[in-house]
Structure formats: C-alpha cells, structure tokens
Amino acid sequence: MRKLGLFAIAALFAFTACNSSAEKSESTTEDTLSKAAAPELVEKEISITINAGDDMMYDLTEIKVKEGQTVKLTLNHTGKLPKESMGHNWTLLAQGTIVSDFAAKAMLAKDSDYIPAGATEVIVHTKLIGGGQSDTIEFSAPAKGLYEFICTFPGHVGMMKGTFYVE
Ligand SMILES: [Cu+2]
Known part of the structure; x- marks a missing residue:
C-alpha cells in the first residue's frame, strides 16, 4: 500500500513535470515563431x-x-x-x-x-x-x-x- 502510494506520487510528479515542460516548450515555440516572423515585419x-x-x-x-x-x-x-x-x-x-x-x-x-x-x-x-x-x-x-x-x-x-x- 505504501509502495503504491509512492508510485502514485511519483507518477503525479512525472505528470506535472511533463505537463510543465510541455507548457514550456509551447511558449518556446511561440517565442521562436514570433522571432522568426519579425524579419518579415521589416519592410524591404x-x-x-x-x-x-x-x-x-x-x-x-x-x-x-x-x-x-x-x-x-x-x-x-x-x-x-x-x-x-x-x-x-x-x-x-x-x-x-x-x-x-x-x-x-x-x-x-x-x-x-x-x-x-x-x-x-x-x-x-x-x-x-x-x-x-x-x-x-x-x-x-x-x-x-x-x-x-x-x-x-x-x-x-x-x-x-x-x-x-x-x-
Ligand atoms: Cu541647400
């Protein structure tokens, strides 16, 4: 029972970590996108x-x-x-x-x-x-x-x- 509890906590941590890294990578993608789009805003x-x-x-x-x-x-x-x-x-x-x-x-x-x-x-x-x-x-x-x-x-x-x- 105790083992299971630890497992559950570990799984929760893993999920949280995964989730936050997903959020992070999403915002990084957005940053990259806006940076990539910036040069196009400069009129030729x-x-x-x-x-x-x-x-x-x-x-x-x-x-x-x-x-x-x-x-x-x-x-x-x-x-x-x-x-x-x-x-x-x-x-x-x-x-x-x-x-x-x-x-x-x-x-x-x-x-x-x-x-x-x-x-x-x-x-x-x-x-x-x-x-x-x-x-x-x-x-x-x-x-x-x-x-x-x-x-x-x-x-x-x-x-x-x-x-x-x-x-
Ligand atoms: Cu003059």
Whole structure:
C-alpha cells in the first residue's frame, strides 16, 4: 500500500513535470515563431520624402531606416529660387567624414553641382535642384550605425544637415 502510494506520487510528479515542460516548450515555440516572423515585419523598402525650401532648411533632421532596406528617398525643393542661388541636394556621408572639411571641399566643385568627382566621403546623393524640382534616389541602407547627411550647396551645411540612423 505504501509502495503504491509512492508510485502514485511519483507518477503525479512525472505528470506535472511533463505537463510543465510541455507548457514550456509551447511558449518556446511561440517565442521562436514570433522571432522568426519579425524579419518579415521589416519592410524591404522604405520611402522617405524630405522637403527643403528657400528658407534653407530640411523638414527632416532625423531619418531612421533598417539595415539592408532599400531606401527610396525623394527630395523636394518647395521654394521658388533657382538652383544657382538656392540649390539643394541630399548627400549621405560615409562614417568618419569630417563634415566641415568635406563641405569646404564640396563648395569648390561647382562644375559637378558641388559633389567633388570621385569623393569617397559620399555614399549617395540626389541631384542639385532648384525651386519646384524634385529628385528621387534609391539605394541600399548601409551597415548599422549613425551617418550624417548634408546639403553641399555653398553655405548650406550650417542649416541643412541631419542624422541618418541605420538600425
Ligand atoms: Cu541647400
């Protein structure tokens, strides 16, 4: 009788243990599922619109994207002034670029719309545009990290700059 009682207790333990491990494995499966599903929630493409007018300001100073995303970025010049006097571009700079040094160099590159030919500091850039114009570029988000973007038109970098986060 005593043996049977122990057996019953042991069986109960076994059942409880089994049951709780089943619950555990279930929740683990759920965790795995939600983790597995997460990458699909990251859109493959992200569209960003940034506006800048005759006030020499971007309407966005922070842009966040995810690593590997295709970034479709549109720059709109919402002003009226021509590109010769109030040109804007959106230029994404490589990490480690000393922005003021690069801007000083870019200022001199008038013939190539203020993007020095073959500049290794530039990851990607839009065209230089004037009032009423737009330009759209498409590129792959670079490696995770923090980048800076600027307008390379002479004198604009002080007002026209922002941070591009790749998460
Ligand atoms: Cu500008």
